[in-house]
Amino acid sequence: MARKISFLNYKGGVGKTSLIVNTAACLAANGRRVLLCDFDTQSNASIWLMRLERWNKLNADGHGSVYSFFEPGGVQLEDLIVRDVVQDKGGKPALPGLDLLPTTFNLVDLENEFTGDPRRPAYLLFQEQLAEVAKNYDYVLFDCPPNLLRASQCSVFSSNEIYVPSNPDALSLIGFTLLVEKLGRFQQLSAGFRTTAMGTPTQIRGIIFNSIKTGVDIEVPKMRMQLRLNQFKAAKRASSDAKIFDTQIRDAMVVRRAVTLGLPVNLIGQESAEATRDNVVQDYRQLAAEIERHEP
Template structure:
């Protein structure tokens, strides 16, 4: 059974998508089976990994994306998965094991226009269909928008664990505080829809500082976030072992360049320096893998001791 992780902060612009894409790629590099689920209407994960030439047909045909499983509702999530999503110009696999459930701008219709025939919330149908495919993966990563409306509720209801990307600024701290408050309300409202056999409601397991500028002192920001984590522990939303990750992801120009190329950072062929942001993503990946599962939740995926130490990509990059 997969570990299912949602990445969300109530503040936007914290580098959430770059974190998910590159941590997911790092997991796939070491042999994990990974599914990235794009629940953000901006479609950034989908556009990054599919590029426009493969994303545009989803829009034109109105099929093969997450909202098409709600309206017209003929397809299921399993039908929409793009297997081994990272491809070269000849459609050759560049990173086997990294799959994508793509979205398009039509996902915005889930917020207002969609009216389920059975009257159940959209997240109930979504969770049922995620359950159909989770045994195919070691990790399922939900890219959630900075809110807990219909789309992000699908990821929050389906996941085991929540990770909060953050920048070292006051707005990220406010976003984290709002997130915890909104999660509490959502879990109360959705509790009656949890049925026998489902995992317990997710909890926040950690905060990951992202896009850190060179030579910037973030110690005060770390202290403020840690104080807030400690305040929230024991209130049902933040896990008792929640912490700030040791790894702080630096800000480097290779990240926006990798978006333009439609590749995760680990596949940029001329980026072979030691001690770079690529190493940061790999270190975050290891920290996630080393976090023990919450009580009552199976531990999906291989453990680091099973993986070996090689970071060689399975297929040569461009």
Template structure:
């Protein structure tokens, strides 16, 4: 059974997509089978990994993305799966076992225009279809927008764990606080839809500091975040093992370059070989995430 993990914070702009794409790539590089599920209507992870030319075809056709499973004549998640998504411009497979469930801009219609069936809300349909393919993977990672609306609910309902990307600032702390409150409300409202064998609803298990600028002291923001984690842990609103990751990710121009190239940072030329680079940061976070499983 895979580990199913949401990356979400109620604050946007924390570098969530760059984090999830590069962590997924690091896990795949170590031989793990990884499925990245893009549930963010901005589609950044899908555009990055498929490159604009391939992704544009999905966006124009209106088929082959996650929203397709909610439309008449539905495709299934199995139908839209993009296998071995990380490739060179000559279609050479660069990261075997790294697959993608892509999204396009039409996913925003799930929030307002989709006529939800009260007996089968979108998150339940998504969960049932994901169940058909999830055991092909060691990890299923959900890239969620900064909210707990319908698209995010698909990932949250299906996942076992939640990790919060954060910047060393007050807004990330506020976003974490709001997320915990909204998660509890959603879990209460969706409790009647949980099926046998699902286990408990996903709770926050970790905070990962990301996009840290050079020469910035993050000890005070970390202390404030730790105090909030302690408070929530005492209130049993988060997982007892929740922690701030020791590994953290620096800000680096190569991340923007990687997006342009359509590659994870670990595959960008010389950077991947440097001993002290942001690629190493992602590798350390991925390793800590992999090890954190034993504490569950």
């Protein structure tokens, strides 16, 4: 059974997309079948992995992204997946095993223009088809915007784990706290739609410190985050095995360069010593390995 994980924090700007893209790429490089579902209306993960030229065509067409699934007479979810999304300069697969459910800017219409049956909310429709698609994967990862509106609800309802990308600052702690509050309300709202086949409702299982700049001391922010996490665990509002990950992702120029190249950083490392010098490739590899060890 695929592990289904949402990457979500109510604070924006924590480097969530770079974290999920590069973690997914490292999992795929380890031989795992990975589906990355982009539910962030900014479309950053889709633009990165498809590269701008391919993504522009998808955005201009208005069809073929995840929003097409929710339109009247929408297509099947499986038909929207971009297989082996990462390509080399010749257009051939560069990272077999990493697939993408892409999004475009029209996903924002899901919040105001979705007119489905209220007895079958958008998140239930999505989960039902994802259950079949997920059988083909080891991991399904969801890139979520910093909220719990309809798009994020599809991700959270369909997943069993939430990892919280964070920076070593007070705003990340506030965002984490708000996320737990909103998550509790959504779980009450959606409880009647859950089935035993879906497994346990999604739980906070990890906090990942990301984009840490050189010379920044994170011990005090980490201590405060651990204290808050302990409080939520004691109140059973986070998984009993939830933790702050040992792996910490350093800030590195090569990550920003990777977006321009349309490649995850572990593929840039094959072509350049830049990624190795920054050591961020090793960070992502260690994080992928730690996620694998942190099974529910």
